[in-house]
Structure formats: C-alpha cells, structure tokens
Amino acid sequence: MKKISLIIATKGRTTELVRCLDSLLAQSYGAWEAIVVDQNEENRLEDIVRRYSSVADVRHLRTSPGLSRARNAGLAVARYPLVGFPDDDSWYDPACLARVSAALEDEAFAGVTFEAQNGHGVRVGPAWLPAKEVSRRNVWRTAISYTTFLTRELVVRVGLFDEALGLGSGTPWGSGEETDLLLRCLADGARIRHLDEALAFHPSGVRGWAKGYSYGRGMGRVLKKHHYSLPFRSWQIARGGGGAMLSVIRRDWSGVSYYAGSVVGRIVG
Numbered sequence: 001m002k003k004i005s006l007i008i009a010t011k012g013r014t015t016e017l018v019r020c021l022d023s024l025l026a027q028s029y030g031a032w033e034a035i036v037v038d039q040n041e042e043n044r045l046e047d048i049v050r051r052y053s054s055v056a057d058v059r060h061l062r063t064s065p066g067l068s069r070a071r072n073a074g075l076a077v078a079r080y081p082l083v084g085f086p087d088d089d090s091w092y093d094p095a096c097l098a099r100v101s102a103a104l105e106d107e108a109f110a111g112v113t114f115e116a117q118n119g120h121g122v123r124v125g126p127a128w129l130p131a132k133e134v135s136r137r138n139v140w141r142t143a144i145s146y147t148t149f150l151t152r153e154l155v156v157r158v159g160l161f162d163e164a165l166g167l168g169s170g171t172p173w174g175s176g177e178e179t180d181l182l183l184r185c186l187a188d189g190a191r192i193r194h195l196d197e198a199l200a201f202h203p204s205g206v207r208g209w210a211k212g213y214s215y216g217r218g219m220g221r222v223l224k225k226h227h228y229s230l231p232f233r234s235w236q237i238a239r240g241g242g243g244a245m246l247s248v249i250r251r252d253w254s255g256v257s258y259y260a261g262s263v264v265g266r267i268v269g
Contacts, residue, residue: 002082003031003103005152007074009067010088011039011168014048021052023091029098033057033080037070037164039162065168068161068177075152075160085178089203090116090146096199100149102192111150111192113143113187116200124202126196134192136183136226140192140219145178146202150185158184165218173269174214176222183226207254212261216240219262220269231243237266 006024012018017036024034034052038045049060055243070181071085082104082163088104103112118124129141158181163169166177185192223233240263247255 001031001079001098002104003033003085004029004082004084004097004101004149005074005078005080005088005170006032006034007078008034008035008086008088009037009039009074010045011065013088014044016089017045018048020086020088020091021048021056021058023094024097025056025119026094027092027097028094029101031080031101032097033059033078035059035061035074035077037061037063037074038257039063039065039070048105054159066163067166068163069169071177072160072163072239075155078152080091081152082149083155084149085145086200087146087202089214091201092121093199093201094150097201099195103195104149104151106193108191110154110194111182112195113149113192114195114200115146115202116144116147116202117197117198119201119202122204123198124204128196130196130232131194134182134186134194136186139179139182139186143182143192144177145167147200148178148182150181150190153192154185154188155181158188165221166182168269172214173210175218176215177218179219180222183222187226207258209257213265214261216262216265216267217269218265220266222269223266224269233266237263240266 052058063070115128116125126141129138131142134142142143161177162180163240164171165173244256244259
C-alpha cells in the first residue's frame with residue numbers, strides 16, 4: 001500500500017477546512033500526510049493546524065495567492081509517492097484513501113480519479129461519464145482536482161501545475177489547471193484509472209455569469225493549448241449551450257447565467 005500526500009490549498013475558510021481534515025482523520029487508511037498551504041493574509045489557521053498536527057501528520061505552509069502556485073509549493077515538500085489535491089471545502093468518504101491506494105497497486109496505472117457528490121446524493125463536478133480509464137477525449141468528464149490522485153514522480157516529470165491557470169492566478173483563465181496537468185500526463189504515456197463511484201464530497205456551489213465566464217476561459221485556453229480539433233472545440237462550446245437550454249427548461253436562472261457565461265468564455269479562451 002502506497003503512502004499519500006494531500007495538498008490542501010486554502011484561503012478564506014476555516015469551518016470547511018476543519019471538515020476536510022476531520023474526514024482525513026476518519027480514514028480507514030492511515031498512511032497519509034496533509035500539507036495545508038495557507039494563502040490568507042491573517043493568521044486564521046494557526047490554531048487549527050496546531051490542533052490537527054498534534055494528532056496527525058499535518059504541516060502548514062504559507063504562499064501568495066494562486067491555486068496552482070499553492071499546489072506546486074505543496075508538491076515541493078511532499079514526501080510520499082502518491083499525491084492528491086483536496087479543495088479546502090471538499091471532504092472524503094472514510095474508505096477513499098484505501099481505495100485509491102489499492103487501485104494504484106497495479107503498476108500499469110500512474111493515477112486514479114473518481115466521482116463526487118454534494119453530501120446529499122447529488123453528483124457534483126463535471127457531467128460524469130461512465131469510464132474505466134481517463135483519456136484525452138473524456139478527461140473533461142472523468143476528473144476534477146479534488147478527485148484526482150497521481151504518482152508524485154509523474155507530476156514532477158511532466159512539469160507540475162501551470163501557474164497561469166486556475167483561481168487566483170492573476171490571469172483571465174480561472175480553471176483548467178488539473179485538466180492541463182492530466183493531459184500532459186496522458187501525453188507522457190501515463191494510464192489513469194477512473195472509478196465509477198463517489199468517494200469525495202463537495203458543496204454544489206454558487207453559479208453565475210462571472211464564474212461561468214472565468215471557468216469557460218480557462219477551459220478554452222486548455223483546449224487551445226493542447227491542440228484539440230476544431231470539431232471537438234465546437235462540440236465543447238455547444239455542450240455549454242445545451243446546459244443553458246436545459247437550465248431554461250428547469251427554470252434555473254443562475255444555471256442559465258452560468259452556462260451562458262461559460263459559452264462566451266470558452267470561445268474567448
């Protein structure tokens with residue numbers, strides 16, 4: 001069984017981070033470390049980290065803002081052969097880390113992804129596809145950062161996270177950092193398993209035009225960076241339009257705004 005380093009970038013949250021760390025303490029698999037990468041200007045997390053580090057292998061780093069920057073800082077000090085990237089407001093099923101480690105006992109695979117729910121039985125994240133393995137074509141619907149675990153050696157070899165992508169990057173590209181990393185892993189020849197079960201949880205989140213536009217620009221940037229064909233890029237744009245139309249039918253006006261922003265963002269990106 002392989003040990004796991006969990007890199008938790010965090011800013012502006014405390015109770016959510018406590019929930020995340022509590023879910024790690026509840027794991028049936030104990031061979032892990034957590035690296036809390038703190039991007040807060042104030043010292044709001046010192047007491048929390050001190051409390052958890054007294055009972056588990058929890059460390060505290062400080063970095064300037066930027067999700068990809070924080071994850072790279074964590075990777076620089078990670079000690080274990082597997083790495084995962086929990087969001088500070090995500091949490092894990094008690095069997096999660098055991099399932100991850102067991103899935104990667106097969107040396108043919110260098111990573112694993114799985115699905116997520118909101119804690120009330122509703123799936124969150126991408127429109128998940130049933131698949132046994134992540135591919136260049138399905139990566140958009142089989143992975144999200146907090147359900148992705150990779151070998152540290154692979155991540156270092158392909159070049160860590162692109163710090164121009166993701167929340168807090170200071171660029172227009174507000175998402176796509178994990179997809180970019182996975183695409184580089186796949187291009188390097190790595191195989192990544194996908195488990196059709198929800199082993200992580202995450203709030204559904206607030207949607208709207210600004211978020212959709214920012215995330216859409218990130219997706220568009222990654223589509224272009226990895227030289228996807230025009231038909232595939234057009235299909236991804238059309239899928240955003242389909243999401244907007246479905247939201248109209250459901251009278252989900254925040255969804256309409258989010259998907260409309262996403263369509264525009266994907267085109268611009």
